Amino acid sequence: MRISKKTQYGLRAMIHIAKNGKKSLKEIAKAENISVDFLEKILKDLQSNGLLVSKKGSSGGYSLARKPEKIYAGEIVETLEGIVPVECEGCQMARICSSKNIWDDVKDSLQETLYSKTLKDLIK
Amino acid sequence: MRISKKTQYGLRAMIHIAKNGKKSLKEIAKAENISVDFLEKILKDLQSNGLLVSKKGSSGGYSLARKPEKIYAGEIVETLEGIVPVECEGCQMARICSSKNIWDDVKDSLQETLYSKTLKDLIK
DNA sequence: CTCATAACCGACTTGATTAGTCGGTTTTAA
DNA sequence: TTAAAACCGACTAATCAAGTCGGTTATGAG
Numbered sequence: 001m002r003i004s005k006k007t008q009y010g011l012r013a014m015i016h017i018a019k020n021g022k023k024s025l026k027e028i029a030k031a032e033n034i035s036v037d038f039l040e041k042i043l044k045d046l047q048s049n050g051l052l053v054s055k056k057g058s059s060g061g062y063s064l065a066r067k068p069e070k071i072y073a074g075e076i077v078e079t080l081e082g083i084v085p086v087e088c089e090g091c092q093m094a095r096i097c098s099s100k101n102i103w104d105d106v107k108d109s110l111q112e113t114l115y116s117k118t119l120k121d122l123i124k
Numbered sequence: 125m126r127i128s129k130k131t132q133y134g135l136r137a138m139i140h141i142a143k144n145g146k147k148s149l150k151e152i153a154k155a156e157n158i159s160v161d162f163l164e165k166i167l168k169d170l171q172s173n174g175l176l177v178s179k180k181g182s183s184g185g186y187s188l189a190r191k192p193e194k195i196y197a198g199e200i201v202e203t204l205e206g207i208v209p210v211e212c213e214g215c216q217m218a219r220i221c222s223s224k225n226i227w228d229d230v231k232d233s234l235q236e237t238l239y240s241k242t243l244k245d246l247i248k
Numbered sequence: 249c250t251c252a253t254a255a256c257c258g259a260c261t262t263g264a265t266t267a268g269t270c271g272g273t274t275t276t277a278a
Numbered sequence: 279t280t281a282a283a284a285c286c287g288a289c290t291a292a293t294c295a296a297g298t299c300g301g302t303t304a305t306g307a308g
Contacts, residue, residue, distance in 0.1 A: 003209045057305025058253045085127045109237040181276025182282045
């Protein structure tokens with residue numbers, strides 16, 4: 001049960017942009033001490049999943065696709081690594097499986113926690 | 125955010141023993157359709173962490189170290205893969221980090237969910 | 249117009265972790 | 279005494295996480 005660096009970096013980058021407005025990849029990478037090349041892929045993911053908008057060329061950069069109070073931590077985690085802890089689809093035993101319940105509970109509580117916080121909550 | 129096969133198998137094995145009493149490795153592996161060799165290591169882990177007791181020789185096998193109502197799902201997960209989602213120890217920024225809070229929340233809700241269910245709850 | 253800047257894109261590498269295998273040893277009770 | 283069972287350590291294959299690299303495309307400032 002651990003959160004990948006990718007997700008950790010992604011959240012930090014989103015928070016950085018929420019706090020400072022439009023920023024370039026380089027600026028974010030430097031401020032947050034993250035590898036530029038790695039962060040690039042992360043920001044691309046966030047962009048193609050509708051959490052960031054990007055602008056090419058000089059004076060370009062990344063900015064939030066929505067207001068901070070409309071972006072949920074859960075969306076970031078879901079984009080960068082997913083929240084489903086156990087894949088029961090396809091398992092024949094799923095109907096009668098005694099352990100399925102608890103994995104469903106874990107998923108629910110994870111969702112609950114991650115969707116109860118927006119970027120606005122986090123930058124305070 | 126996913127639960128390893130090791131943990132999934134471990135929980136299923138614990139449930140199997142809770143339902144059926146003392147069982148041998150082979151019996152559990154067959155009933156739960158898990159590789160014998162892999163399950164062996166899992167049961168060893170559960171034994172050395174005080175969740176199972178084992179008996180060698182003929183008519184040996186594994187049984188619960190405590191009553192099912194005294195064994196928490198969280199103990200099983202903690203033994204087989206750990207619950208801490210993000211390691212902030214050693215990070216210089218931890219004091220002022222805006223994202224630390226949410227990872228703490230995730231950890232708390234995970235603990236809450238996993239320690240609110242005992243094996244007894246699960247076998248019903 | 250052009251050029252520096254910045255995002256886009258795909259392929260590749262490296263190391264760690266997961267999931268599993270295998271061969272042999274020790275203990276126990278029927 | 280012997281079959282059944284747990285114990286033990288080393289090994290392997292596949293997958294994934296994390297990071298690197300080289301080049302392409304778009305854009306606005308000068």
